[in-house]
Amino acid sequence: MNRRGFIAAGGAACCALAAASAGAQDAWLAPARFSRPDLSTDEGGLWAMMDREERNLRRSPFVIRDRALNEYVQGIACRLAGDHCPDMRVHIVNTPLFNASMAPNGMMQVWSGLLLRVENEAQLAAVIGHEIGHYLEKHSLERLRDARSASAFAQFIGLFGLVGALGQLAVLAGMFSFSRDQERRADVIGATLMHRAGYDTGEAAKIWSNLLLELKARPDGDPALKSPMFATHPPADERSDTLARLAATLGGGATNADVWEQKIRPFRREWLLEEIKRGQHEESLALLDRMSGGSTAVPDYRYARGEVYRLRAKEGDLDLALEDFRAAAALGGEPPETHRALGLIYRIRRQPAEAKASFLRYLDMAPAAPDQAMIKSYMEELGS
Amino acid sequence: MKRIVLLCAVLVLSGCVSIAKIETGQHAVGDRLTVNIEGAWNHINAPGMGPAQVWTMEGMAVDQLLLYSGIRDGQAVHSGGGNDNQKSMTYRSNMQPDEIAALFEGMLTRDGSRYRLSKLEPVSLGDLKGLRFEYSLVRKIDNVQLAGVGYAATSRGELFALLYMAPRLVFYPRHIARVEHIGQSMRIKP
Numbered sequence: 001m002n003r004r005g006f007i008a009a010g011g012a013a014c015c016a017l018a019a020a021s022a023g024a025q026d027a028w029l030a031p032a033r034f035s036r037p038d039l040s041t042d043e044g045g046l047w048a049m050m051d052r053e054e055r056n057l058r059r060s061p062f063v064i065r066d067r068a069l070n071e072y073v074q075g076i077a078c079r080l081a082g083d084h085c086p087d088m089r090v091h092i093v094n095t096p097l098f099n100a101s102m103a104p105n106g107m108m109q110v111w112s113g114l115l116l117r118v119e120n121e122a123q124l125a126a127v128i129g130h131e132i133g134h135y136l137e138k139h140s141l142e143r144l145r146d147a148r149s150a151s152a153f154a155q156f157i158g159l160f161g162l163v164g165a166l167g168q169l170a171v172l173a174g175m176f177s178f179s180r181d182q183e184r185r186a187d188v189i190g191a192t193l194m195h196r197a198g199y200d201t202g203e204a205a206k207i208w209s210n211l212l213l214e215l216k217a218r219p220d221g222d223p224a225l226k227s228p229m230f231a232t233h234p235p236a237d238e239r240s241d242t243l244a245r246l247a248a249t250l251g252g253g254a255t256n257a258d259v260w261e262q263k264i265r266p267f268r269r270e271w272l273l274e275e276i277k278r279g280q281h282e283e284s285l286a287l288l289d290r291m292s293g294g295s296t297a298v299p300d301y302r303y304a305r306g307e308v309y310r311l312r313a314k315e316g317d318l319d320l321a322l323e324d325f326r327a328a329a330a331l332g333g334e335p336p337e338t339h340r341a342l343g344l345i346y347r348i349r350r351q352p353a354e355a356k357a358s359f360l361r362y363l364d365m366a367p368a369a370p371d372q373a374m375i376k377s378y379m380e381e382l383g384s
Numbered sequence: 385m386k387r388i389v390l391l392c393a394v395l396v397l398s399g400c401v402s403i404a405k406i407e408t409g410q411h412a413v414g415d416r417l418t419v420n421i422e423g424a425w426n427h428i429n430a431p432g433m434g435p436a437q438v439w440t441m442e443g444m445a446v447d448q449l450l451l452y453s454g455i456r457d458g459q460a461v462h463s464g465g466g467n468d469n470q471k472s473m474t475y476r477s478n479m480q481p482d483e484i485a486a487l488f489e490g491m492l493t494r495d496g497s498r499y500r501l502s503k504l505e506p507v508s509l510g511d512l513k514g515l516r517f518e519y520s521l522v523r524k525i526d527n528v529q530l531a532g533v534g535y536a537a538t539s540r541g542e543l544f545a546l547l548y549m550a551p552r553l554v555f556y557p558r559h560i561a562r563v564e565h566i567g568q569s570m571r572i573k574p
């Protein structure tokens with residue numbers, strides 16, 4: 001489920017979840033564990049294809065193999081999946097976009113861009129629960145059968161069986177894009193699983209609104225003008241009311257924000273650097289404005305936001321960048337690159353003393369920096 | 385890799401691609417850039433390939449040498465524009481050396497490939513001060529691990545650059561000496 005898919009599903013869920021009473025959710029029962037389908041069936045073929053993709057994924061250099069992080073995220077999936085836990089295999093993929101997907105054979109992908117954006121464990125549980133909902137309802141198989149085109153499917157297998165690279169997984173995910181009804185159903189199941197696992201279901205709505213903020217920040221305009229989903233859905237205030245009613249109906253639960261902060265902290269700096277490299281400055285600023293407001297990892301967010309300003313370099317951006325870099329440095333625990341960035345701005349502004357001091361601090365904090373020769377040449381230019 | 389090979393084969397078979405042999409010696413790239421090469425290269429030309437000349441020793445699916453000559457302020461360093469998830473990477477005439485290296489990093493990672501800078505240093509290209517950088521790249525489309533090197537300098541607000549990449553285990557070591565020779569031979573007319 002990519003960002004737009006999640007937002008569309010989130011909007012659909014507002015309507016669907018409002019209609020679904022807590023009683024109806026409690027009444028929903030998960031199916032029994034699935035056995036491996038016969039290879040001669042369409043479902044068996046689908047599983048075999050996904051097994052092959054999963055073998056490729058396991059070898060991919062894009063997969064994050066950190067044991068503690070994998071066990072943590074797998075644990076969340078298990079907590080939500082209940083009896084289906086042994087069939088769920090979560091793979092964390094280093095890609096700076098909001099995305100999660102679930103294949104019919106139990107292979108789930110969670111991208112690092114999603115982990116960077118969620119604020120607590122409950123929000124991640126909302127996404128994983130949604131994906132498990134697709135799995136339990138066998139939506140991929142439904143979509144495949146809906147296509148009712150044996151020749152197209154054979155061609156599909158022929159194409160992707162040849163290559164089997166990670167890049168094709170995104171295409172595969174696109175092939176199995178779900179209907180709006182399926183998304184609604186997955187959201188109801190996801191919320192049910194969240195509730196039963198003790199999570200605060202109100203957090204699902206926050207992911208939706210956070211993503212909407214990022215999309216609205218894009219220079220190409222309001223998503224409502226671009227997406228039929230937003231063009232045909234209730235106004236934002238009505239959605240908020242619906243979400244508030246849903247949260248009130250299901251009652252509170254845990255967000256596990258502290259645990260989340262502890263587990264994610266070792267990876268956040270690298271994920272933020274990847275986010276900066278995307279070059280989508282406005283989206284990144286919307287994300288960083290939000291994240292720098294309520295987290296203990298403030299120096300990293302302030303550095304990242306300053307760097308986005310510095311790279312965007314619109315009128316007034318360097319002043320904003322300086323403010324963020326100085327704030328990050330004042331807080332302590334800032335990335336070494338904070339001082340490089342400060343030095344680069346001072347160099348442009350012909351403030352040699354400040355530039356040299358910042359570069360020295362950078363080289364002191366990062367003695368093995370790959371650009372140390374360039375930085376030293378800047379310092380020589382600046383003179384003594 | 386197979387997908388890239390397939391794409392290249394389709395382009396060649398469709399007759400859209402021309403391949404010219406570049407012989408040893410001095411060559412002009414555009415109006416103001418000259419390079420000196422040792423050993424023959426293949427110059428690939430096809431519609432929509434972007435602002436760089438593309439040379440290769442082994443074939444485009446394996447190694448690529450991109451030569452940029454006279455990129456102007458506001459001009460993209462790649463073909464095509466931006467989309468939902470791919471920002472267009474454009475050169476600005478006031479870019480600092482680190483920003484030029486980051487410009488090419490941005491270009492190489494538009495498809496989700498992973499880039500790591502391993503060296504950025506100053507270099508003299510004739511009378512001009514330039515930059516040289518080394519990097520590694522994991523290509524998203526097929527997970528192949530590449531190594532690369534780049535040279536760049538600016539003159540009269542225009543960007544001149546060379547970018548090479550090849551699979552890191554065999555092809556990069558095989559050709560890097562020739563590429564370094566070309567990079568160091570870059571001369572830009574005032």
